[in-house]
Amino acid sequence: MVTRRETRRRHGGGVRPWAAAAVLAALLCWSGAARAAESSLVFVTVKRGVQDASGSGDTLFARLQQDHGAPQDDRAVETTGIELDLYSIAGKSYGVAVGMEVLQYDKLFHFSDPAGALTAETLRLEARGALYSLKGFLRWGVVLPFVALGGGNYYVTYMQSQEGLRFIDSATQVFHTRAGVRLMMGRFGMLFESGQVTAPLRVHTAGGNSTLELGGSFANVGFSWLW
Amino acid sequence: MAPGIPSALRAADNGGLGPLPVRNLFPPALPYLNFTPEPVLTLAPSKVQFSYQYAVANTLVNTQSGSQPGTPVITQANVDRGLTTADFPAVGYGAFIDVEAQVHLLRWRYGLTDSLEVGLDQSWVSYGGGGLDQTIESVESAFSALNPLRPQFARNGFHYFLARDGKFLVATEAPADLVPADPVLSMKWNWTQGGNILPAISLRLTYKAPLDNATSLPRSLVSSGSDDFGYYLLFSKAIGNWVVHYQTGETQLTVRNHEYASSLEHKLFGLEYRSDRNNSWVMQITTQSSIFNTQHADSVQSDFQISRPTDVFALGYKHLRDGFLFNFGFVEDYNSSQNETDVVALLELGWQW
Numbered sequence: 001m002v003t004r005r006e007t008r009r010r011h012g013g014g015v016r017p018w019a020a021a022a023v024l025a026a027l028l029c030w031s032g033a034a035r036a037a038e039s040s041l042v043f044v045t046v047k048r049g050v051q052d053a054s055g056s057g058d059t060l061f062a063r064l065q066q067d068h069g070a071p072q073d074d075r076a077v078e079t080t081g082i083e084l085d086l087y088s089i090a091g092k093s094y095g096v097a098v099g100m101e102v103l104q105y106d107k108l109f110h111f112s113d114p115a116g117a118l119t120a121e122t123l124r125l126e127a128r129g130a131l132y133s134l135k136g137f138l139r140w141g142v143v144l145p146f147v148a149l150g151g152g153n154y155y156v157t158y159m160q161s162q163e164g165l166r167f168i169d170s171a172t173q174v175f176h177t178r179a180g181v182r183l184m185m186g187r188f189g190m191l192f193e194s195g196q197v198t199a200p201l202r203v204h205t206a207g208g209n210s211t212l213e214l215g216g217s218f219a220n221v222g223f224s225w226l227w
Numbered sequence: 228m229a230p231g232i233p234s235a236l237r238a239a240d241n242g243g244l245g246p247l248p249v250r251n252l253f254p255p256a257l258p259y260l261n262f263t264p265e266p267v268l269t270l271a272p273s274k275v276q277f278s279y280q281y282a283v284a285n286t287l288v289n290t291q292s293g294s295q296p297g298t299p300v301i302t303q304a305n306v307d308r309g310l311t312t313a314d315f316p317a318v319g320y321g322a323f324i325d326v327e328a329q330v331h332l333l334r335w336r337y338g339l340t341d342s343l344e345v346g347l348d349q350s351w352v353s354y355g356g357g358g359l360d361q362t363i364e365s366v367e368s369a370f371s372a373l374n375p376l377r378p379q380f381a382r383n384g385f386h387y388f389l390a391r392d393g394k395f396l397v398a399t400e401a402p403a404d405l406v407p408a409d410p411v412l413s414m415k416w417n418w419t420q421g422g423n424i425l426p427a428i429s430l431r432l433t434y435k436a437p438l439d440n441a442t443s444l445p446r447s448l449v450s451s452g453s454d455d456f457g458y459y460l461l462f463s464k465a466i467g468n469w470v471v472h473y474q475t476g477e478t479q480l481t482v483r484n485h486e487y488a489s490s491l492e493h494k495l496f497g498l499e500y501r502s503d504r505n506n507s508w509v510m511q512i513t514t515q516s517s518i519f520n521t522q523h524a525d526s527v528q529s530d531f532q533i534s535r536p537t538d539v540f541a542l543g544y545k546h547l548r549d550g551f552l553f554n555f556g557f558v559e560d561y562n563s564s565q566n567e568t569d570v571v572a573l574l575e576l577g578w579q580w
Contacts, residue, residue, distance in 0.1 A: 040467030086466040090423035098464060098471045100498065130512065132473070132496050151494070153514055153538065155562060170562055172494075172514050172536045 047222030069113030242268035243470030270338030278577025327357025
């Protein structure tokens with residue numbers, strides 16, 4: 001039997017796009033009575049996290065597995081990033097924010113066949129993402145929960161040693177949703193968030209065409225400074 | 228402000244001074260219509276804005292640098308003896324573009340109603356070797372980002388060769404001065420100025436009308452001889468002293484013999500810092516699909532470089548006070564795919580009354 005948790009894991013475990021969009025739309029459309037004067041907050045956040053493209057639309061890894069044997073490494077990658085958030089406090093307890101984020105990861109993936117029938121392969125992905133998002137947030141004292149959706153670009157340096165394939169390319173059809181909470185402690189704070197980013201890249205090789213997913217489901221923890 | 232109006236819908240100064248208004252100046256894209264960033268808000272009724280923009284775009288592209296085994300290699304010696312179709316691949320695109328383009332642009336905008344603005348752009352383009360190569364090399368070297376092609380070729384030369392499937396689309400080494408490009412008509416419709424939560428939103432439509440069929444040089448360098456049109460959605464949201472700009476859309480091109488892509492997709496993300504009411508610093512990233520068609524389906528990834536999306540980063544300053552406007556900025560490609568200018572410098576002066 002497939003449990004709900006298993007279903008979520010298979011689908012990336014992040015916030016579903018329709019759910020995030022519905023919450024954001026509700027926030028945007030909620031009129032409320034404007035009681036507080038508008039003000040703004042600017043956060044700079046340094047964050048680390050894990051991004052996992054397992055269960056995404058990636059077909060490249062399956063093809064590499066078929067040609068070169070089973071992957072010896074976890075598909076998840078560790079990301080580091082820096083984010084600038086502009087928070088506009090529109091009402092007493094809610095507001096809208098825009099986030100800009102640059103993130104990167106670098107990982108070596110090994111493929112090998114224990115039986116030795118297939119040639120081993122090494123794939124290195126050096127990826128950088130430039131993401132921007134629109135956030136709707138609530139203000140509960142020092143706690144600011146939020147949902148967000150946005151776009152951006154992913155850039156990758158792709159190096160496949162056995163096939164001798166090396167190129168730089170970008171995925172421009174990027175979409176991401178996320179939910180999280182920001183905790184404010186004076187001028188410092190913490191950020192916890194998870195979500196899903198899709199950044200498919202078509203890879204053309206002598207072995208055939210396939211899709212490399214540069215995104216995946218992610219979870220981040222960050223330390224922020226109120227500018 | 229009426230107290231009954233929801234805060235999300237309350238008018239706010241969400242427009243800012245707008246992103247840096249510079250279009251893609253890559254030589255093969257110049258004959259066609261392209262996306263130009265614009266402020267989201269329209270001019271007030273009967274207001275006129277008239278400006279002169281000078282932009283210089285330096286480009287060095289050599290698809291035949293030897294990075295693809297089995298294809299011809301172009302060196303300075305080949306350039307000196309004169310390039311022929313034999314220097315380019317028999318299948319797919321090949322380019323050697325060493326060009327400095329200077330674009331003189333007159334822009335006119337008129338506010339028709341509270342939410343409607345019309346415009347006309349007319350530019351004149353000069354092609355030549357220019358004089359910026361040494362400066363660009365110095366600046367790129369300072370950032371450890373020197374284009375490795377630059378030291379291989381003589382500075383300030385003018386060589387514009389673009390081939391497809393063994394035939395030249397463009398082949399010239401004759402500089403051209405002040406060639407009139409096709410006029411571009413535009414209309415901008417501001418749907419909302421936004422509020423404390425909602426962004427300002429506008430729709431912009433543009434149309435390029437050909438002056439003639441542009442079948443011969445030098446007109447064919449700046450005109451496709453046919454009409455193009457584009458549609459773009461513009462968003463901007465002010466948060467404190469910052470204004471966030473997001474613009475996206477598509478340009479439909481009329482292209483002869485499928486020489487180039489028939490449509491271009493664009494998106495811009497920009498951040499404007501308003502140091503005061505009259506002055507802004509702007510940085511923006513523009514991503515655009517390639518003017519070149521995707522090559523043959525059985526190609527490997529390295530063959531697709533020239534048809535990959537292109538990205539540029541722009542940094543600029545904008546000033547508007549008492550009807551006088553002044554803009555300057557720089558554009559640099561940061562994801563070079565041999566389908567983009569290396570550097571663009573921009574200066575604009577104008578008046579609004």
